[in-house]
Amino acid sequence: MTIVVFSLLKTLPGDPATSLVGERATPETIAKIRNSIGADKSPIEQYWGYLKLLLSGDFGRSYFTNRDVGSDIAAKFPNTIKLAFSAMFIAVPAGLIIGFISARRNSKITSKASDIITLACLSIPVFWSAIIIMLIFSLKLKLLPPSGSGGLSFLILPAFVLSIPASATIARVTKTSVSDILQMPYITTAKAKGLTPYKINTVHIIKNALIPIVTIIGLDFGSYLNGAVVTETIFGWDGIGRFIMEGILKRDYPVIMGCIVVGTAVFMTVNLITDIAYHFLDPRIKLHGKDR
Amino acid sequence: MAKTGKAALFFILTVFLFSVISPVIQHADPYGIDMNSIKQPPSTSHPFGTDTKGRDIFWRVTAGGRLSIGIALTAAFISAAVGFAFGITAGYFGGKVDAALMAFVDFILSFPSLLLAIAISVVMPPGIYNVMIALAAVGWASFARLIRGHVLSVKTMPYIDAAKALGCGNLRILLLHIAPLCIPLSLVMMGIKLGGFILAEATLSFLGLGAQPPTPTWGSMISAHRGYVLTAPWMVLFPGMAITFTAFCFNLAGEALREKFELKDSRL
Numbered sequence: 289m290t291i292v293v294f295s296l297l298k299t300l301p302g303d304p305a306t307s308l309v310g311e312r313a314t315p316e317t318i319a320k321i322r323n324s325i326g327a328d329k330s331p332i333e334q335y336w337g338y339l340k341l342l343l344s345g346d347f348g349r350s351y352f353t354n355r356d357v358g359s360d361i362a363a364k365f366p367n368t369i370k371l372a373f374s375a376m377f378i379a380v381p382a383g384l385i386i387g388f389i390s391a392r393r394n395s396k397i398t399s400k401a402s403d404i405i406t407l408a409c410l411s412i413p414v415f416w417s418a419i420i421i422m423l424i425f426s427l428k429l430k431l432l433p434p435s436g437s438g439g440l441s442f443l444i445l446p447a448f449v450l451s452i453p454a455s456a457t458i459a460r461v462t463k464t465s466v467s468d469i470l471q472m473p474y475i476t477t478a479k480a481k482g483l484t485p486y487k488i489n490t491v492h493i494i495k496n497a498l499i500p501i502v503t504i505i506g507l508d509f510g511s512y513l514n515g516a517v518v519t520e521t522i523f524g525w526d527g528i529g530r531f532i533m534e535g536i537l538k539r540d541y542p543v544i545m546g547c548i549v550v551g552t553a554v555f556m557t558v559n560l561i562t563d564i565a566y567h568f569l570d571p572r573i574k575l576h577g578k579d580r
Numbered sequence: 581m582a583k584t585g586k587a588a589l590f591f592i593l594t595v596f597l598f599s600v601i602s603p604v605i606q607h608a609d610p611y612g613i614d615m616n617s618i619k620q621p622p623s624t625s626h627p628f629g630t631d632t633k634g635r636d637i638f639w640r641v642t643a644g645g646r647l648s649i650g651i652a653l654t655a656a657f658i659s660a661a662v663g664f665a666f667g668i669t670a671g672y673f674g675g676k677v678d679a680a681l682m683a684f685v686d687f688i689l690s691f692p693s694l695l696l697a698i699a700i701s702v703v704m705p706p707g708i709y710n711v712m713i714a715l716a717a718v719g720w721a722s723f724a725r726l727i728r729g730h731v732l733s734v735k736t737m738p739y740i741d742a743a744k745a746l747g748c749g750n751l752r753i754l755l756l757h758i759a760p761l762c763i764p765l766s767l768v769m770m771g772i773k774l775g776g777f778i779l780a781e782a783t784l785s786f787l788g789l790g791a792q793p794p795t796p797t798w799g800s801m802i803s804a805h806r807g808y809v810l811t812a813p814w815m816v817l818f819p820g821m822a823i824t825f826t827a828f829c830f831n832l833a834g835e836a837l838r839e840k841f842e843l844k845d846s847r848l
Contacts (some may be wrong), residue, residue, distance in 0.1 A: 410775075412827075413799075415783060415786045418815075513692040516784070
């Protein structure tokens with residue numbers, strides 16, 4: 289993974305040394321800076337050097353602030369996690385409730401309406417809804433602060449924006465999953481046995497419908513990371529999404545590399561946890577099964 | 581969903597055709613700077629208002645549509661083509677070839693998609709081709725997966741055995757006997773994915789990695805006027821509505837396709 293990102297960054301036409309000191313710097317200055325950040329060595333040497341650093345747990349230093357990228361990421365990452373979890377905190381219950389109701393209510397109109405609304409939620413670009421929601425709630429109504437990092441009041445708007453597409457995704461999967469289960473013969477049996485709707489809902493439907501839902505919650509974690517880049521930039525939330533954006537604009541390679549490495553690692557870990565969670569939800573699924 | 585899907589398709593075609601023929605019928609130049617009419621709210625002469633340089637937003641949105649939809653279509657097409665090639669090769673040859681190719685596919689899919697697209701876009705000088713390549717580089721993997729699965733079921737059919745018995749070479753079987761059966765599926769998949777491509781294109785150009793000013797794309801129009809949202813909200817409102825509307829129509833049409841071809845997995 290690091291190879292791909294690194295070789296991508298190295299083929300870049302822009303030169304960090306030039307963007308650091310400006311176009312009018314003397315060739316000597318540029319050469320000096322290139323030497324200090326190691327840009328004069330061959331790409332393979334550079335990559336090797338970076339990998340060695342990375343394996344020893346060091347992400348290098350930012351070309352611009354000369355701060356340790358690793359500790360910057362460590363400082364900012366909890367903010368992104370906080371944002372992602374707050375968004376999940378809204379999206380999971382909202383998605384479950386919408387999906388469940390639209391599947392359980394035997395009405396074509398409810399089902400169609402929820403289909404259309406969730407699709408619409410998936411079609412709104414996050415950066416646009418972020419701007420519009422910021423305009424309404426913080427600039428017009430002045431209810432919540434427009435941007436910055438801090439307490440709960442700063443968290444609500446970005447988390448809400450992030451949760452819009454996420455809850456739509458969860459709602460859609462819940463709906464399909466629950467409607468599939470409703471057609472199973474054992475639901476008819478449960479009804480015939482005279483079980484209460486509450487019992488059918490909890491024991492028979494929710495428990496069995498959970499696997500695809502958990503999968504999508506886990507897999508969709510990537511979309512929180514993706515969305516975080518945009519939402520954090522707009523709301524000025526001090527997480528790694530904004531950090532990587534700043535890095536990109538300044539061609540600050542250690543920052544870009546560090547953020548992508550960390551982001552991907554987290555994403556893969558979450559997927560792994562999702563896979564393991566299956567096992568607990570449905571013991572029939574083997575972790576070492578052939579058919580993945 | 582079929583009826584809604586058809587209606588959505590009709591809307592998309594109308595929007596796209598309108599944006600394609602707009603250079604002929606437009607009565608305001610989307611690039612024409614007019615300092616006498618800056619930041620005008622929507623009116624009869626400027627239905628979507630004007631921006632900070634006095635350019636007509638309606639015609640900029642249509643011109644942007646041409647680019648944004650065009651980029652998304654091209655990127656989806658490249659993804660489908662690359663994914664197709666990978667998918668049929670992996671599925672048909674199986675064994676080590678399959679394992680190696682699918683490992684690569686899984687590797688691409690293991691990245692958060694936008695981060696990977698950003699990493700790729702950063703490499704190249706910003707521009708529309710850059711966005712197409714970045715989107716395709718991320719998008720092809722899921723096509724490859726789907727096509728491979730399909731090939732696995734196709735290649736067990738008796739007529740493939742018959743072709744082998746007749747002495748057809750691998751290439752012939754692959755191109756003449758298997759590929760044609762996979763084309764419809766990849767077209768369906770392309771339809772399903774187009775909404776996502778529209779949004780991804782908009783996001784990349786919003787982040788400044790796409791077409792550069794003064795070329796209008798919907799994403800870049802929003803990022804350029806983000807600061808004026810309080811005083812002149814129409815500058816941000818209309819391009820955003822254009823993105824949402826187009827992505828929504830594509831998603832509706834995709835949903836109808838998904839239902840028709842019974843592709844249940846919503847992750848596709």
